Amino acid sequence: MRYWIFKSEPGCFSLDDLAKSPKQTTAWDGVRNYQARNFMRDDMKVGDLGFFYHSGKTPEIAGLVEVVREGYPDHTAQDPEAEHFDPAATPENPRWYMVDVRLVKRFTPPISRTLLRRQAALQGMELLKQGSRLSVLPCEENAFNYIRHMAESPEFSSDENF
């Protein structure tokens, strides 16, 4: 099984929005980057876990999600009304793909990027690299387990040494 990070601007689609979605599940649509597309189309499997990451003013990991449907065509690319319409996308060649993810657990409080950066164990993590702009990216197993452990530790947000 593999681990992933799903980025979203909360003003566009937040963890709250996911929590309010039917079955707390959403299609991860609108991704228009080939590398991210390939991850969703080729690599993600049902049961893979990922973090829901909020980018923007207060960057943070907001919760845990699970892939519940594997890559399938992102039909919003073929909708002229859609924000990420791509005239080159057709039913024969959909060009863009998405997966469905379901909310597993909200992190309360969320784990701020500042706190992540403070962790020696997370040095070199892709997400924390400057200029990391992929909206969907893999997360190393070690980093995943470490962060998950942080989320389960009640003291992590207050403990200076964490």
Add this chain to the structure above:
DNA sequence: GCCAACGTTGGC
């Protein structure tokens, strides 16, 4: 608001 990093576009 600034700026670095990155992807895409288009001229040649």
Add this chain to the structure above:
DNA sequence: GCCAACGTTGGC
């Protein structure tokens, strides 16, 4: 096919 120009992302 190269590369400069440009637009976008996203942390700070």
